[in-house]
Amino acid sequence: MADNTTEILVGNSFLDTTFFGAITYGNLLAAVIILVATYVIAKVISVVVMRVLAGKVEINNSTFLAKLVRWGTYFVGIVAASPFLHIDFSGLMVAGGIVAIAIGFASQNTLSNFVAGVLLMFERPVGIGDNISVNGIEGYVEDIGLLSTTIRTYEGIYVRIPNASMFSSDITNYVAHIARRFDYNIGIRYTDDADKAIKVIKEVIEKHPYALKNPGPSVYVDELGNNSINLKVRIWCPSGFWWDVRTDMLWKLFQALRKAGIDIPFPQLTLWYGEDAPKPAKVAKGTGFSAQEVLGKSEASPENAIKVIK
Template sequence: MILPDINLPAILPDLNLLDNVLYTTSKSQVTPGDLIKFVIVLTFSIIFLRVIIIYLRRTLKDHVSKDVGEPILKLLYYGSLVVIFISILPLIGIDPSGLLLAGGVAGIVLGFASQNIVGNLVSGCFLMFERPIKIGDQVDVNGIAGYVTDIRIISTLIRTYDGLLVRIPNQQVFTTNITNIVGHPVRRFEYTIRIRYSDDAGAAIWLIKDLIDKEPFALLSPSPSVFVNELGDSSVNIVVRIWAPVSEWFGLKTRLLWNIKKTLEENGIEIPYPQRVLHIKSETEKKPQLAEEPNINRLEATEPVLNFEERVLN
């Protein structure tokens, strides 16, 4: 049996193609094989870093809070990726030292051109390390109140109480006043209860204190206080101050206020309406000179007429 003459080099691809020179740099000559190596190493590095980050996230889940762990993992991932990218640049004929020099000059130019972005970037780093707010906190930043959902490199995301997602630049967050509503474990609230002057203020205070003692979330230390604060125009003003855990603060505040109103009304103590006393003064006598003035004026007005008639008759 005679096999046909097959030209293998014509069928197989030309392996020498990978060794052809694409371009030449001051350091070396770059071939298609070098480009393939660069892409393979970079792709493998990205996959490897993602696997490491996922493993670290699962490992640190029970030991480090999310607001601390996520910024660290992001910094580790992007920092490692930048280092690997710079280290494999010689594969494609690029000198990292020259790139760093050019990047430094370009960074200065871009820094002047984009000061706000750089400011947000630096502020984001400060927020991650200083941690004035954390993911999940209820905050008020420049009049925007809600829950912190994410702290990114450039901006912070806040979900407002009515469900809106607001993105605030980190520079604005870091340089403005931040009110962390849940930053302290306990929080105080205050009422001003107004009663009538005819009601017994001592009985009202006793009833309010009794309601506070029945609330399990009203803290004993710091102790609550109920006292007469002011004698108003139409009411006696009683101030109620109570400390509660920050997680139960709002529910206790709304529930207790309604219970105080019902209890006081059941015991005959009512909240008065605004009252004003008007004094009306009437004058029944007229001044004598007011009655005489019209006669004088009338005589003065008729005198020229009488004189005229006398001249005519004569």
């Protein structure tokens, strides 16, 4: 009895029964399982691709790429199931390989741009709407296609960059980080109080709604120049408002310093005649130098001046 059972399960089982030609029910079941699994895997992969690229590339490009991945998975599944159905794709594969090589040689640039476009979509160094600089071109990313990327410059000019060039170039993304810093170099007169100027600048920064507190601003004396005390001002703000904050803050700082009696000096040259240096005089408001210094006069006696001239 045991021998008969083994013979039924192994030698004459249902799965070994011929279904069509040399195809058995076991072959048919294996092929069906592979094809169903391929269909499920292809659907899952296409959904993942759509979610990964959502909001980063246009919907048409992400849909096309998802379909390409899905049909590629279908092809792999059919090739995997073909031996169970006794289908020989060897001749077709050879012919397809020859055609693919011919097409590859004829369209090397197109294929390289396509591959680079796919890699850019997955690596995501830039996204639509980002403010970037690449190959000396600055502007906003308008479209990331499978073959090229379109940038709208600040002047409103549209520039198309092949993805192969885009992928191999240094890309500067100005908004990839949530915060961005800008610097000012502000000069004040030597007769002004630098500590007071720093306090005034910090108060203006603290009142601005887009000036970040973490990382916070930095204001300090950076250099003692020929004509001024140079202050360094460093401010962080959200990357999306960088330009607006930078232009708005500069004028507010100037107005606040002027209101506090702190002015920005101009390059000046002081000349005097005579044997002795001029005595300190009352500072003229708004210049940082006395009226005598501005006019090139000294308090030396006329006789000394005439003696020097002779």
